[in-house]
Amino acid sequence: MDRFSFLGSVHIGFIDDLYEKYLKDPDSIEPSWRSFFQGYDFSREVYGDDPMGAVDSQALDDVRREFLVLDLIQGYRSRGHLFTETNPVRARRKYSPTLDIQNFGLEEADMDREFMAATEVGLPGPAKLSVIVKHLQNMYCRSIGVEYMYIRNPEVTNWVKSWLHQNENSTVFNQDEKVRILHKLNEAVAFESFLNTKFVGQKRFSIEGAESLIPAMEFTIDYAAQGGVEEFVVGMAHRGRLNVLSNIFGKPRKQIFSEFEGKAFVEDEFDGDVKYHLGYSTTKQLAGHEVKLNLAPNPSHLEAVDPVVEGIARAKINNDYNGDQSKVMPILIHGDAAVAAQGVVYEVIQMEGLSGYATGGTLHIVINNQVGFTTNYLDARSSTYCTDIAKVILAPVLHVNGDDPEALVHAMRFAVEYRQKFNKDVFIDLLCYRKYGHNEGDEPRFTQPLLYKEISRHPNPREIYSKKLMEFHDLQESVLTEMEKEFKAMLEEDFDESKKIEKNFITPFMESDWSEYRQSVPEDFELSPETGLKVETLKKIAETITTLPNDLKFINKIKRLFKDRNAQVFERNSLDWGMGELMAYGSLIVEGFNVRISGEDVERGTFSHRHAIVKVEDSEQRVCRLDEIPGREGRFAIYNSLLSEYAVLGFDYGYAMASPKTLTIWEAQFGDFANGAQIIIDQFLAAAEDKWKVQNGLVMLLPHGYEGQGAEHSSARLERFLQLCAQYNMQVANITTPANFYHALRRQMHRPFRKPLVVMSPKSLLRHPKVVSSLEEFSSGRFQEVIDDTQIDAKKAEKVVFVSGKLYYDLLAEREERNDETTALVRLEQLYPLPEKQIKDVLAKYAHIDKKIWAQEEPANMGAWTHILWRFPERLELCAPAASAAPAAGSSKTAHARHRQLIESVFNA
Structure with missing residues (x-):
């Protein structure tokens, strides 16, 4: 097998050019040519500067065989892992061709010949092929098989090669290290044997x-x-988690044994979880x-x-x-x-x-x-x-x-x-x-x-x-x-000690990171804390985040956007949703909190409402005005994510778990897409505090609203989140004003505990002319769980409609169109925890009214209705589209017709 027979017909100029490329970057040329030039360089060391010139046939054959040995080395590096001794209980699958030297054009007689290629695998000088093969077998085909030759960075592959050359890819352990390995093996085996017995x-x-x-x-x-x-x-x-907890993390074995007994937990309202799901944090000396x-x-x-x-x-x-x-x-x-x-x-x-x-x-x-x-x-x-x-x-x-x-x-x-x-x-x-x-x-x-x-x-x-x-x-x-x-005696002693434990106690994961925070109590949710900020401070923030650098060039739309935002604060005193959101972030970082936002297209915002990052027109340089706020003590970070919901939501949940002083936000491109992360929502967001005693303040922004965009771009599946709600595990909101959203975000950081917040985030309301707030609404007050109707005389009202989110503005427009002064529209901004005390206060105001309605744009089997029916202090009638398998109609005309029918049903009820 002569893999280089093609050389006889190749133009010498082509070879010269290829050789120059090889000298500059060996990985830039085809592998067989690379092997050829490697052999050529080796042969120059042995046979002089003209190995392809006036030399006898033996010398040419020697050069050719150097190439073949290099090819053999390449074979071990790229395929040696297929021929290892790595499986303890099964015979390996057979792969072909094998690494036998005959498959590389070499013969048994070559085993006693010396080759300069030996230096390529870390051997000093020329070595016999038998030595090279044994060396390769030890490095690549014993208890460790290595895959790395697909790596495209020569620095990395060269480092790996060099590392493997050390002691033929093995560590020489001293006796103390060997005994230590055995000691940990003994702990692992004995621990499992003990559990199996007890x-x-x-x-x-x-x-x-x-x-x-x-x-x-x-x-x-x-x-x-x-x-x-x-x-x-x-x-x-x-698999193996209890062993790792005991023998690596040092979790007290008596505690593990007590958990096997299935005892109740110290805190009666805390459900806990099975022993092999629990987390643990410790320090090790x-x-x-x-x-x-x-x-x-x-x-x-x-x-x-x-x-x-x-x-x-x-x-x-x-x-x-x-x-x-x-x-x-x-x-x-x-x-x-x-x-x-x-x-x-x-x-x-x-x-x-x-x-x-x-x-x-x-x-x-x-x-x-x-x-x-x-x-x-x-x-x-x-x-x-x-x-x-x-x-x-x-x-x-x-x-x-x-x-x-x-x-x-x-x-x-x-x-x-x-x-x-x-x-x-x-x-x-x-x-x-x-x-x-x-x-x-x-x-x-x-x-x-x-x-x-x-x-x-x-x-x-x-x-x-x-x-x-x-x-x-x-x-x-x-x-x-x-x-x-000795180890068995220790296990027996710990087992005896475990019997003395009356109730199990779960040490909170990363307890030291949460030492400043307490568990929430029901009373915490009766009224939100004050979260306003002085007007002077808000104006300083606004001045920075609405002003673009003069020395950079931006597209005209961005310049108009920033000019309008400036006017919202300093001319009209009427801030829209995007401006209110940025004011929340700016105010928090001024106070020393950090803000992290991630998700698909969040820098600009799916609906082009945020523009937290703007790009310079002629260079695409990133500009973040929130970073330029004078005197800020916190960090602001926003990242367009990879096109993932499951992993990105999980990542941000983990970030919030370890960073209680950071407002951590994940935004879905459309709220419907959150179902791609349902495992994180079910197993972590909703249940972690009850299972593992782990707090988390993650905010999920889920664009939600029925605007004729079809079944996949309408519903964030509000009903699913509400079904997961219990024991004050999270907050679910459908907010209607920029100021209330601002206060909701600030509330996340100004409480002495942390809870997830799920927001049915708006789409059409982002630019709705009525969805604005004054600067004074940002500077004072708190998040309003319920917003009563102040535009009509309660004594004249004949009907009260409780509503959430975007539908409020649709009903308001219809009321104005009808000149209706008898229908009160009450906004339920927070759906869980349901603000029962505030609802009862509102109901008392409308005690003379018999007609009380819950209106929603979601089909009757979706949305908040089931939740309201179960938890609301009084019985309500439902006005909603008929139950449906799909969240919304695919036809925009059908969707608008259904929505129109819903609005009329509210006013005709």
Whole structure:
């Protein structure tokens, strides 16, 4: 096989040009040409400056074989991972062609020949092919398989190559380190064995089969701390979680044992969650310094925690470490079936290099059980590896045999150093197995009888490693026996102590970050706090944010927009929605709070109402006038997101979780699209405080309103949010004035606790001539949960209509058209918590009226009606479009006809 026979017919000038390109950038030319020129350079060192000239046929053959050895090296680098010893319980799938030298045009006789190509793999000088092959086998085909040759940055690939050359891609551990690895393996194995004995049949989703993760995590924290990391944010599902909590995070084992007993929680109104969903935060003392560890709480939705972890990490980087990404390390521990199949993983890794979401690289560890619930890996994905998603962002992947803890610790060292150097993601694929079924009560032999026959007789990683250490005289059996005895005695003592615990107590996640805040009480929601700001201060803010720099060129529409905004404040005293929103942000950053907004197209706003960022016409330079407010103490940040709802909402939820002094906002392009993030809404936003005792002040802005734009651009599914409301878990509002929106946003930060706020955000009201507020409405007062009708005489009213959001202005226009002075329109600005006291005050004013109506533009089976029917102090009649399967009509004419019918039904009722 002569892969370079084509050279005889190639024009010499073409080769010269190609060689010049190779010298400037080797990766810019086709790989076979690159191999040719590499061999050419090697041959020049051996045979002089004219290896292709007047030399005998043997010399030409020597040059050709140098090329073939380089090709062999390239083969190991790009395909060596397919021929590894990484699977502890299954034979590897067969791939062809293999890495046999014959497949590269070499012969058995070449094994004793020396080649200069040896220097390419870190060997000194020429070496025999047999030595080169053995060296390549050790680096690429033993307990670690490495994928990285798809990376397009030569600096990165060269660094990886150089790193792998060290000790043939292995770490030489001293005896103390080996004993430490064994000690953590012993803790992992003994902990699971103890639970299996004391709590027979209970679900614990054990780590058994993947125990090597425990020493690997221990060493990872050490390596990272030595590299400057001061805080870790970890996300993982339930597999092995209790073991990680106990043996890495140091959660008291007596507390874990008590949770197994199923005791009630200290706070009766607090529901809590199953033990393998809970989060935990702690500090760990290392040599000479302290690191912080956070394990984020996570539901059974396996990968839902991924974006939350990234958001937490980003908040900590910004707030605690002055933007230094090297100080905080996110670690995500995946399952093989989940990482391959859950779309949120793709959404999250696409954040790696984005300015609004980057966290300096994430360490991904996949506990590859080779089975998902009961599904064989061949049915779980189409890709070769579960980690093939890593190639999307050109992240290196190390596939590691879970029975070789030293190899895994070594791989983790690579991952830490790579992340710290390049601030990019890196993946570790830990090939292992699951000793039991999906949980300890499951029967895996139903679906994998052959695999579990092998697993049943397979020794655990502690047994394998201790045997290896004893064989090499690194360990005496008595040391292992004593180690096991001591740890078991500690477990028994903790078990006895757990019996003394009467009720379980959940330590709030990241408790130190929330030390200034308290839990809310029902009385907090009876009246909002005062949130006005002096007129003089508001005018200073307005002066800055409505004035463009004179030395920059902007399109005429932007200049007119800013001129009009200035006039709203200083000429007309009539601020619209966009101006009111920006005044809220400006006022908060003046007071020292931070503001973060993200979502699709938020810088401009989907409906071109915000323009928080404007672009210079001839350079596209970003201009943010909020950044220029004199004396501001807080930060303002706004980011157009990737086209994702699930991951971005999760990220911003995580950011708010770790940053209570930041007003964190996620805006949907249209409110309907929030259903793409339903898992975050259900599992985190609505339930986290009740499950995990975690507060959060995230604001969701969901454009909502029936304006004839069809079923996908009308409804933010208000009914779904209201159905999730209970125990004061969040706030749901449908606001009608700029000033009230301003006060709602400021209220988020001026309370001594945090609650999510879901806003049915307007569309047509953004530019409605009646949707304006005076400066005095911003400078005084508070958020109004209920806005009574002040335009008619209550004594003359014969009908009172309770309404929310945009429909109010439609009804108001109809009332004016009819000259109706008997229909009162009362706006319910906050739907949950329902302001019952204020509603009762309004009802008392209209006590003489029998006709009381709830009007909504959503179909009768949607919107707030069911919520109102259940919670409202008095019985109301309903005026709404008929129940419907779709939120709105696709035809604009039909939609407008239905809306007209609704309005008439209100006034004719």
